[in-house]
Amino acid sequence: xxxxxxxxxxxxxxxxxxxxxxxxxxxxxxxxxxxxxxxxxxxxxxxxxxxxxxxxxxxxxxxxxxxxxxxxxxxxxxxxxxxxxxxxxxxxxxxxxxxxxxxxxxxxxxxxxxxxxxxxxxxxxxxxxxxxxxxxxxxxxxxx
Numbered sequence: 001x002x003x004x005x006x007x008x009x010x011x012x013x014x015x016x017x018x019x020x021x022x023x024x025x026x027x028x029x030x031x032x033x034x035x036x037x038x039x040x041x042x043x044x045x046x047x048x049x050x051x052x053x054x055x056x057x058x059x060x061x062x063x064x065x066x067x068x069x070x071x072x073x074x075x076x077x078x079x080x081x082x083x084x085x086x087x088x089x090x091x092x093x094x095x096x097x098x099x100x101x102x103x104x105x106x107x108x109x110x111x112x113x114x115x116x117x118x119x120x121x122x123x124x125x126x127x128x129x130x131x132x133x134x135x136x137x138x139x140x141x142x143x144x
Contacts, residue, residue, distance in 0.1 A: 100106045111117045118124050 112124075116124050116126075
């Protein structure tokens with residue numbers, strides 16, 4: 001608006017408008033002026049709406065990109081939290097096992113079970129597992 005006022009002042013300084021009866025009473029000149037003003041107004045509104053549409057489109061696209069990034073990060077977070085829970089559970093089991101390994105009776109029992117160690121006078125018998133028995137019952141061709 002400030003630019004227009006400056007232009008009008010320059011126009012008014014350099015150009016003198018005719019102020020006679022013909023100019024004042026010419027309805028066609030007034031209609032042309034009103035039409036030019038209306039065209040300028042429509043052009044300004046069209047430019048404004050085009051710019052507003054472009055800005056809105058850019059904002060919507062940015063929002064969609066951000067939503068996609070957020071969804072990907074939430075999936076990653078869920079996977080990492082699941083791994084963390086598994087690691088914490090494993091750590092808890094290891095801590096329990098460490099606590100048990102401090103007990104001499106547990107160590108002796110574990111040694112007997114894993115390494116078939118025995119105390120004096122004990123006899124160790126091994127019992128085959130069901131899966132070992134089933135494998136022996138099957139013919140050699142079925143094992144493949």
